[in-house]
Amino acid sequence: MAHDETRPLSGIKVLDFSKFIAGPICTQYLGAMGADIIKVEDPDGGDGARSIPPFVGDDGATYLAMNANKRSISVNLKSQAGLDIILKMVPEVDVVVESLAPNVADRLGIGADALRAINPKLIYCSISGFGKNGPLGDQPGYEVMMQAFSGLMSVTGEPNSGPLRIAFSPLDQTTGLHALTGVLAALRQRDLTGVGSEIEVSLFETAIALLGWHAQSYWIDGVPPKRVGSGHATLVPYGSFRAQDGDVLIAIGSDNLWRKFCTAADLNAAKDDPRYAKNAGRVALADEVNRLVQDRISEKSIADWTEVFTEHRIPFAPVNDLPTVLNHPQLAAQGLVDEFKHAVGGDMRAVGHPVTFKGLSRSILKPPPLLGEHTDEVLMSLGYSKAEVEALAEQGAISSEIENK
Secondary structure (H helix, E strand, O other): OOOOOOOOOOOOEEEEEOOOOHHHHHHHHHHHOOOEEEEEEOOOOOOHHHHOOOEEOOEEHHHHHHOOOEEEEEEOOOOHHHHHHHHHHHHHOOEEEEOOOOOHHHHHOOOHHHHHHHOOOOEEEEEEOOOOOOOOOOOOOOHHHHHHHOOOHHHOOOOOOOOOOOOOOHHHHHHHHHHHHHHHHHHHHHHHHOOOEEEEEEHHHHHHHHOHHHHHHHHHHOOOOOOOOOOOOOOOOEEEEEEOOEEEEEEOOOHHHHHHHHHHHOOHHHHHOHHHOOHHHHHHOHHHHHHHHHHHHOOOOHHHHHHHHHHHOOOEEEOOOHHHHHOOHHHHHHOOEEEEEEOOOEEEEEEOOOOOOOOOOOOOOOOOOOOOOOHHHHHHHOOOOHHHHHHHHHHOOEOOHHHHO
16 A cells, blocks of 8 residues: 555545445545545444445445545544534534435534534535435435436336346446535635535436436437337447357447448448448348347357457457456556455455556555544544543443443
8 A cells, every 4th residue: 555645635634424335435536536534433333334245344345345545433423522523623624525314414513504614614515315405305315216216227128127227336426426526626616715615416416417318319309218228229239249158249339330340240241231321220120130240249259259349440348247357457457456454354455546647556545444443543633632532432422442442
């Protein structure tokens, strides 16, 4: 791990009241860029992502994937003494990120108005399900709910499969990236104006933004988008096809590419067929075109087609499973996966920050922290004595290493 490099956000301090995925991925990347992230967790279990298996010690894989480059303090925000700890930190904090249920931050005394009254330069980022306005503004929202509500599931799956959930968390992760973008822009705005700002992002708005080109098409032609599996509603051939030993993805996005593809695949009759010359014709005859492509692809192995299509520069890829791609030399060459030493699990690997700053390592700066691992360290840096930390632990305001020794 590299600790001595000056990174873009060195000197920026962040209080992180978020949990699960959206907020934590935002703050993990802020930490990768050099910010000091202090993750504030409840003593009773902390971030709920810690409870999602498989586990390393008490920490689940989801938590471990989203919480590198942070310190963790365990504070009971429902106690006055716990709240006082946070309020004591606020004057020196640059950014707050929270993803609590609607109105909870205000009830706890850590809402934007309360904290920005203490520190007008504070940048306060709220992450919610539906946003704060409208008839659903007071409702919680989660990834799977929002995939359904937003219409995302209605366009995901095969034509006859019924709507399907996307099998990871694109809305959480993309919302976290929108939050990251907002925080970075707000830091720049503060450089210009000298004052902080409030930022709001929501899973609902992220989902609609991701469906933006579907929405634009609907506004133009009035036709609701349909499920097309791995294919494309307006480009043919485009999707997965079965080779001798597995699936491959072919994406023909133009008429010129169609001609190149036919040459590479030795589909000369199709290349010369005027019905297929234009994409609109291929879309109208999609089943027919896809059948002839499938018949041809089935004649060779993935390795054979990889050689052919690479030579002819056809948009193509094998449909890999995760173990295959995690062991691919391209991933190793890019250096995205890093090794770190976990306090319980020992030597581990994790996916790092997918942005490279020339001259800076991509190393994980801090391993995902244990619950409250840095409580004593942070409190003592605020001026609390060992005796005061012990007293706070006895009151239930914090969970302390001192108390547990």
